[in-house]
Amino acid sequence: xxxxxxxxxxxxxxxxxxxxxxxxxSFPWLARAAAVRATEVNxxxxxxxDDRVVIRIARSEMGQGTFTALAQLVAExxxxxxxxxSAEFASPxxxxxxxxxxxxxxxxxxxxxxxxxxxVRRAGAAARELLVAAAAxxxxxxxxxxxxxxxxxxxxxxxxxxxxxxxxxxxxxxAPPKEVKLRExxxxxxxGKPLHRLDIPDKVLGKPVFGVDVALPGLLHAxxxxxxxxxxxxxxxxxxxxxxxxxxxKIVRVKDFVAxxxxxxxxxxxxxxxxxxxxxxxxxxxxxxxAIAAMLREGLAAxxxxxxxxxxxTPATLAxxxxxxxxxxxxxxxNHATLEPQTCxxxxxxxxxxxxxTSTQDGEASLRMAAETAGLPxxxxxxxxxxxxxxxxxxxxxxxxxxxxxLIAKALPGVPVKLMWSREEDMQHGxxxxxxxxxxxxxxxxxxxxxxxxxxxxxxxxxxMLMPHALGGNAIDFTAVRFFSDLCYAVPNxxxxxxxxxxxxxxxxxxxxxxxxxxxxxxxxxxxxxxxxRDPVDYRLAMLPAxxxxxxxxxxxxxxxxxxxxxxxxxxxxxxxxxxxxxYTAMVAEVSVNAEGALKVHRIVVAIDSGHVVNPxxxxxxxxxxxxxxxxxxxxxENTVKNGRIAETNFRNFRLPQIAEMPKVETVLVPTGGFWxxxxxxxxxxxxxxxxxxxxAATGKRIxxxxxxxxxxxxx
Amino acid sequence: MLKLNVNGRxxxxxxxxxxxxxxxxxxxxxxTGAKYGCGIGVxxxxxxxxxxxxxxxxAVTAAEAAGKRIVTIEGLSEKGLxxxxxxxxxxxxxxxxxxxxxxxxxxxxxxxxxxxPTDADIDAAMTNLCRCGTYGRVRAAIHALAAQKA
Numbered sequence: 020x021x022x023x024x025x026x027x028x029x030x031x032x033x034x035x036x037x038x039x040x041x042x043x044x045s046f047p048w049l050a051r052a053a054a055v056r057a058t059e060v061n062x063x064x065x066x067x068x069d070d071r072v073v074i075r076i077a078r079s080e081m082g083q084g085t086f087t088a089l090a091q092l093v094a095e096x097x098x099x100x101x102x103x104x105s106a107e108f109a110s111p112x113x114x115x116x117x118x119x120x121x122x123x124x125x126x127x128x129x130x131x132x133x134x135x136x137x138x139v140r141r142a143g144a145a146a147r148e149l150l151v152a153a154a155a156x157x158x159x160x161x162x163x164x165x166x167x168x169x170x171x172x173x174x175x176x177x178x179x180x181x182x183x184x185x186x187x188x189x190x191x192x193x194a195p196p197k198e199v200k201l202r203e204x205x206x207x208x209x210x211g212k213p214l215h216r217l218d219i220p221d222k223v224l225g226k227p228v229f230g231v232d233v234a235l236p237g238l239l240h241a242x243x244x245x246x247x248x249x250x251x252x253x254x255x256x257x258x259x260x261x262x263x264x265x266x267x268x269k270i271v272r273v274k275d276f277v278a279x280x281x282x283x284x285x286x287x288x289x290x291x292x293x294x295x296x297x298x299x300x301x302x303x304x305x306x307x308x309x310a311i312a313a314m315l316r317e318g319l320a321a322x323x324x325x326x327x328x329x330x331x332x333t334p335a336t337l338a339x340x341x342x343x344x345x346x347x348x349x350x351x352x353x354n355h356a357t358l359e360p361q362t363c364x365x366x367x368x369x370x371x372x373x374x375x376x377t378s379t380q381d382g383e384a385s386l387r388m389a390a391e392t393a394g395l396p397x398x399x400x401x402x403x404x405x406x407x408x409x410x411x412x413x414x415x416x417x418x419x420x421x422x423x424x425x426l427i428a429k430a431l432p433g434v435p436v437k438l439m440w441s442r443e444e445d446m447q448h449g450x451x452x453x454x455x456x457x458x459x460x461x462x463x464x465x466x467x468x469x470x471x472x473x474x475x476x477x478x479x480x481x482x483x484m485l486m487p488h489a490l491g492g493n494a495i496d497f498t499a500v501r502f503f504s505d506l507c508y509a510v511p512n513x514x515x516x517x518x519x520x521x522x523x524x525x526x527x528x529x530x531x532x533x534x535x536x537x538x539x540x541x542x543x544x545x546x547x548x549x550x551x552x553r554d555p556v557d558y559r560l561a562m563l564p565a566x567x568x569x570x571x572x573x574x575x576x577x578x579x580x581x582x583x584x585x586x587x588x589x590x591x592x593x594x595x596x597x598x599x600x601x602x603y604t605a606m607v608a609e610v611s612v613n614a615e616g617a618l619k620v621h622r623i624v625v626a627i628d629s630g631h632v633v634n635p636x637x638x639x640x641x642x643x644x645x646x647x648x649x650x651x652x653x654x655x656x657e658n659t660v661k662n663g664r665i666a667e668t669n670f671r672n673f674r675l676p677q678i679a680e681m682p683k684v685e686t687v688l689v690p691t692g693g694f695w696x697x698x699x700x701x702x703x704x705x706x707x708x709x710x711x712x713x714x715x716a717a718t719g720k721r722i723x724x725x726x727x728x729x730x731x732x733x734x735x
Numbered sequence: 736m737l738k739l740n741v742n743g744r745x746x747x748x749x750x751x752x753x754x755x756x757x758x759x760x761x762x763x764x765x766x767t768g769a770k771y772g773c774g775i776g777v778x779x780x781x782x783x784x785x786x787x788x789x790x791x792x793x794a795v796t797a798a799e800a801a802g803k804r805i806v807t808i809e810g811l812s813e814k815g816l817x818x819x820x821x822x823x824x825x826x827x828x829x830x831x832x833x834x835x836x837x838x839x840x841x842x843x844x845x846x847x848x849x850x851x852p853t854d855a856d857i858d859a860a861m862t863n864l865c866r867c868g869t870y871g872r873v874r875a876a877i878h879a880l881a882a883q884k885a
Contacts, residue, residue: 082830082867215827222832223820225768225808229833232767240762265751283750284771285758358772358780358833358866408770408833409866442773636827640872644830647868670777670864679858681870 058187060149061195062109062120063093063142066187070170072099075109077121078131079380080218081410082644083699084637085131087216089139091633092132095210096143096202099183100170106217111382112401124383127415127528129600129697132633136695137201144199149190154181157189204631204692213636218406230362230378230405235435238364239268241427242288243278243440245448248300248663249523253277257295264290271430278427280436288441303523303663308351308454311522311660315349315456318477318518327476327495327504331512336471340462344550348459348539348723351657353452353529354665356673359408360445363424365389366435373400374435375425378407380415388418392425411648412528416485417450446673447665450527451658453479453499457539462512467551469544469562471512474503476536479526480519494519498528502536502704507569507598508544508562524660530648531599531700534707538725541595541708546721555594555712556582568628569596572605572689576626579687580607590621593712597704602629602696606705608682610713616733620650620682620710628689629696638698639686645702646684651676653707655726737797741766742810752798757781759797760807768808768836772864779863782837783807789844789860808836811843819843819880826876830867838863842877851881 056068065073074093080086090106109121122135147167154172155162158179165174170183204211221228246252256277258270266286271278277296281287318324337343364376373393379385382404390397407414414420424438440448455478462471480496482489490496495517497504503515531537548558556577563570573596576582586592589611596605609622625642632638655674659666667673686702711722718734736747739756741764748763755774760766760783769792772780776794783792784806811817816824819842829835838861845852845860852860857874865873 082832084830215824218832219824219827219829222829222835223816223823223839225836227767229770231771234765234767283754283758283762285754285762356866358778358831358864359770360772407831409831411866439771442771442775640827640830640868643871644868647870648866669775670773671775675778675864675866677858677864678861678870678873681868681874684871 056188058191060146060187060191061142062117063139064097064146066183068184070100070103070182070184072097072104072170072183074104074106075121076106077109077114077124078135079126079382079404079407079410081126081380081407083131083641084216084634085126086218087214088132088633088637089135090217091210091212091214092136093139093143095207096140097147098167098169101209101214103170108382108404110401111386111404112398114383115386115397125381125415126410127380127412129602129699129701131699133601133695133697140201141199144201145195146190148196148199149193150183150186152193153186153189157181210633213634216637228406229359229408230364230376231359231408231439233364233376233405233437235364235366237434239280239282239431239434239436240284240287241271241278241280241436241438242284242291243276243423243438243444244291244294244296245276245444246298246300247447248298248303249525250301250303251275252299252301253296254299255297261290261293264293269431270294271427273426276423278423278438280427280431284439300663306523306663307661308659311454311524312456314520314522315454315477318520319456319458319475321518324475324516324518325493325495326514327500327517328513328515331471333471333473333512333514336512337460337462337473340470341465342463342550343460344463344547345458345460346543346546346723347456348542349456350454350535350538350725351659352454352524353652353656354446354449354658354673355409355411355413355529356446356675357407357409357411357413360440360442361414361420362437362439363420364435364437365424365428367393367428367432369433371395371399373425374403375400375421376403376405377421377424378405378414379418379421380407380410380412384415384418385421388421389425392422393429411530412532413450415528417527442670443668446668449658450485450525452529452535453481453526455499455535457536459539459543461543461547463547463551467553469508469510469547472510473514475516475518476500476503477518477520479521479524481526481528481532483519483521484526485528498532500536501533501599502540502597507567507596508559509564510562523663531703534704537595537597537704538707538711541597541705542711542721542723545593545708545712545715559596568603568691569598569605571691572596572603572626572628575687575689576605576607576624579626579685580624582607591713591716593709593714593716595705595708595712599704600697600700601694602627602698602701604701604705606702606709608709608713610710610717612714612717612732612734614733616731618654618714618727618732622683622685623706623709624685624687625702625705626687626689627698627701628691629698629701630690630692630694632688632690635688638688641698642686642702643684645700646706647676647681649703649706650680653710653725653727654680655728657726737801739797739801739805740803741805742807748797750797752796754797755793756783756795756797756800756805757792760792766807766809770833770836772834777864778834779837779841780834782840782863784840784844787844787847789841808840811840817843818883819846822876822880826872826879828869828872828876830869834863834865835869838865838869838873842873846877846880852877
């Protein structure tokens with residue numbers, strides 16, 4: 020193997036042998052101490068002579084716990100001592116050089132664990148077999164007489180033992196097994212347990228783990244201004260005043276942005292405010308939210324829209340229905356608002372290489388963007404993956420911040436430059452959750468059963484914006500139609516039409532893309548249950564066949580929340596169900612509304628079937644996370660458009676909930692096995708409808724648009 | 736040269752008096768534990784202790800901070816973990832972790848003032864914003880700390 024490892028200054032390749040690599044780590048702070056030997060047993064696993072195990076993680080960590088969960092899965096099959104395990108990010112550069120040995124680096128769609136669990140477990144199992152084989156060879160006994168546990172191989176007949184640290188170098192020279200048997204989840208000892216997350220100690224100590232924390236010799240700082248009107252460009256820049264300010268090193272002007280580079284970020288940002296920039300607004304300067312709503316309404320009215328689903332005869336059934344109910348729902352654009360703003364540090368080095376440090380949801384995508392922007396072959400670029408101060412979909416597909424960071428550093432070759440966006444820039448240059456308007460028309464039979472549903476969806480396309488190759492030939496973006504096009508309820512007649520109307524506001528994957536449809540659908544189902552005079556849980560159960568996993572979670576949550584039982588005076592319940600991101604989720608919200616019309620969410624009970632559970636504590640934490648992230652969008656948040664730009668600029672006009680608003684969250688994990696579902700997003704799906712359905716129970720007011728700050732919730 | 740008392744040491748920084756303390760710490764003293772989140776004193780990611788009180792470092796100038804006792808997350812504990820940090824690990828409080836250094840320092844200041852805070856005290860003192868949803872665990876960790884023997 021000719022792989023050259025350049026990603027760690029202190030890491031030196033000493034030998035490359037067999038299926039693995041023996042590496043020599045020489046730590047500068049141990050200059051005179053004996054070198055500690057570490058061996059790469061396979062791409063995922065490095066074992067030190069002192070038995071420490073380093074597990075390489077290809078996905079990103081943004082608080083969702085994948086960094087630990089994937090390590091648990093590898094360690095489970097490796098049979099090592101969890102107390103000696105640490106994790107590190109796999110290098111995107113090495114990934115490219117080694118023929119994408121770590122599979123996908125993309126971290127989104129609640130896919131981190133579920134889409135890599137198979138191959139990371141196989142890597143752990145293969146390494147264990149190599150370690151056992153190495154021990155058997157040393158003892159000259161059959162491998163079948165040996166067993167591995169907690170990082171030690173034991174020869175059962177004789178009781179002799181060897182530690183992994185003693186075996187790793189020999190194991191790496193053996194040919195990896197062609198087939199391995201994976202452990203049944205019921206037999207897990209490390210996976211499936213609520214182990215402490217590996218990334219938390221550094222985070223509570225304030226160690227420099229985030230993209231914005233990068234420190235390098237001679238580092239300069241950049242603050243950026245992009246055209247406030249999306250799609251615009253720089254026409255003219257007067258930098259005379261800015262250049263007079265202390266610490267300013269350079270003004271970098273590119274087609275679509277201007278950046279100031281200085282010796283501290285504050286100085287760069289102060290100078291940026293002094294720039295006089297004239298923008299070419301590309302003709303979008305007159306667009307506002309009303310124009311966008313009109314664009315969407317035109318879509319709803321259009322004839323011959325592409326159909327995302329067509330079952331039975333919806334028009335005829337609606338025409339003959341005992342009762343027809345119609346409703347229109349809508350949602351605004353929404354920014355991710357990661358607490359760490361977008362950031363990228365780039366350094367063009369003298370040898371014709373480029374190093375990049377960034378908070379990214381996809382290290383490989385960052386590397387490709389950096390290489391393309393720099394005009395360098397990918398092999399000449401390294402991306403150091405940092406911990407993310409929040410991701411939620413913002414830092415995956417777009418990679419706009421990497422392009423900018425590289426372009427800025429390119430103007431200062433040999434000097435590392437750290438770009439960080441101001442909050443205002445971050446708020447006004449998102450890839451927003453699409454604004455959408457949806458009309459639903461339902462036909463009920465004489466008993467109130469739902470027999471036909473016709474849904475028209477007008478919504479910008481995320482795929483068209485970010486992944487046009489993934490868009491189907493019939494112009495259907497599945498993220499815009501989900502929860503209707505794959506309706507979980509047994510309804511014989513269904514038609515779903517999609518009007519793709521894009522506008523100039525960039526849209527992107529905002530936590531659980533398409534979740535607005537969950538709000539529309541599950542609130543509308545509640546309207547139907549109410550019209551039919553039926554209980555909302557019973558009404559749904561009647562449309563979910565026995566054995567359906569949506570049914571199982573709905574029954575589980577109804578039981579856990581004690582649905583139907585008496586609540587304290589003024590407290591009311593709402594329910595919702597949604598399947599997505601590989602999992603099945605049902606939720607009950609308990610809310611009250613005071614005399615002033617203020618909503619209080621007291622308690623959320625959520626049942627999730629993700630098939631398997633790798634770390635129950637981080638799964639519960641993700642449910643808590645989805646609740647507060649979603650609650651902000653229910654109560655306060657929206658991004659409106661005025662003069663072609665986003666009107667909200669900071670947390671004063673894009674409000675985040677505070678600690679007092681956090682409801683009690685009870686997470687009921689009901690893994691039924693046989694499949695692997697995600698946890699990063701599913702719990703946000705039923706949140707808005709469960710809360711709004713509870714609000715209807717409390718006030719009699721049907722909420723069809725969010726956020727709630729625009730509604731008078733006082734009892735009529 | 737501006738002199739600041741940071742984490743028990745006198746540190747010098749060649750900065751404008753109006754530079755916010757946050758940027759003196761982050762870019763001139765290389766103490767990056769305090770984070771930038773909003774720059775307008777709302778989110779609290781930049782929280783540090785100034786004379787024992789939890790303060791938004793983006794909303795205090797270097798000149799205002801001079802002569803006061805500044806403690807950042809890096810200086811919270813002389814050796815090992817502060818008990819609040821320990822509780823944060825035990826309760827698995829952080830998710831992304833970006834707001835947590837500020838959150839921890841706000842909790843330290845709160846517990847210093849009110850060793851047995853009520854929920855209302857916590858609501859009033861813990862105004863740091865968290866985008867991930869750690870609030871429930873922040874509250875649980877603070878109550879657990881209050882229940883510890885002094």
